[in-house]
Amino acid sequence: MEIDFQKSGGLVPVIIQDEHTSDVLMLGFMNAAALAETQRTGEVVFFSRSRNTLWKKGESSGHLLKVREVRVDCDADALLVRVKPVGPGVCHEGYRSCFFRSLQTDGKTKIIAKRVFDPEKIYRTEKKP
């Protein structure tokens, strides 16, 4: 099956889901090379839109995402990667999931999770790109 990388300019959105809790941890993007590298290594590799390069999740923090299953949607233009996360959390702000805020209808947000690590100690040299 051919993944449709063309709809979003060579990229597909990739949902990262914890295989055990089914929590959605983050959303990233992959190009064909990132998907190939993810499949070759068994660890999630994204394409960083800001740095315009491949980006292994956890390369600086050690919080790698071990791939358990890759699913593809009906139109083959989005991926769902079920993972075993290494480390306490995936978010560069110190949370288990990047989706740690609830958006209210008035546009305000509310933090709905607890910090699980101190990002200052983990990301010494580099923030999430």
Next chain:
Amino acid sequence: MEIDFQKSGGLVPVIIQDEHTSDVLMLGFMNAAALAETQRTGEVVFFSRSRNTLWKKGESSGHLLKVREVRVDCDADALLVRVKPVGPGVCHEGYRSCFFRSLQTDGKTKIIAKRVFDPEKIYRTEKKP
């Protein structure tokens, strides 16, 4: 909090997750108007990239997505909408989730779910845009 619609040309990717099972049902896109309409009506409204217009999920099938919570990620450029789905499934191919196929490392796919409705009977006039 301002949602960052600019990174993907006026759109943000939106993950739809079943509030009870935590299954990821589909991924769509919203522009600012789609998000406003989603929040106003309490039912998911996407922006259709192929039709270039707002698209209420379920408008033809009746399989609406009732919004239970909207979450936003750390960079405010992706949304996670937890929903109560109306109807047996969200996928225009008759499955509960659009992510009904597993992608193998050789590029082949394997169907990992069962059809829950007959799309020919539901989508009489219109397929998913």
